[in-house]
Amino acid sequence: MTTIPDDLPGADLIEAGLADLCAGEITPSALLVAIGAPRLRALGIDVPSPLPEAPEHALYLLLASRGEDAHSAFNAYRRRLVSFQRALERRRFAPSW
Template identity: 55%
Template sequence: MNGTERAMLFAGLPGADLVSDGLADVAAGRETVAGELVKIGSPRLNDCGLSVIVDHEEALNADRRLYTLLGASHGNAAHSQYNALIRQLVSFERALEQRLARARRVRV
């Protein structure tokens, strides 16, 4: 999926900018908040047809790395930031799944 197709698919979805940034960060090998969040969501994102290439171990440890990054920038507020980011990711995943399901129904 190229950037234009992804932009069209993501248009209007909650957290789309964060996930787009995270996909780019993972592809470039950067350890960022957005990248670690995408690694956490990689199983579900891959099920939706997005290519998130991470090994199993890396995906399992992404939550700890995300929390560490948040702790460095948000201190005591890291926990609430972590929870807010996870909620954004889940909202994005659900909205994407619904959009894809609708698109499949239209094709049938």
């Protein structure tokens, strides 16, 4: 498994999601990693296969089933994913002058 820098925003969700996917569990974190899998893989993160189908829809339904405001919670999860991806991208591809 890839080492995730724990000082990046959202790293806790990504680490949990990767562990959940490896264990075959469908959790909000696992679905979030599935949503971001293409970009995460491009950034060097080993995302296990197979991934859940339609992870965006599955995440929304899971959040709604827990009584959360699904729309707000879904958007908050997405923002954390994007923050992690951008921070990792900056770190991995920053010029080393």
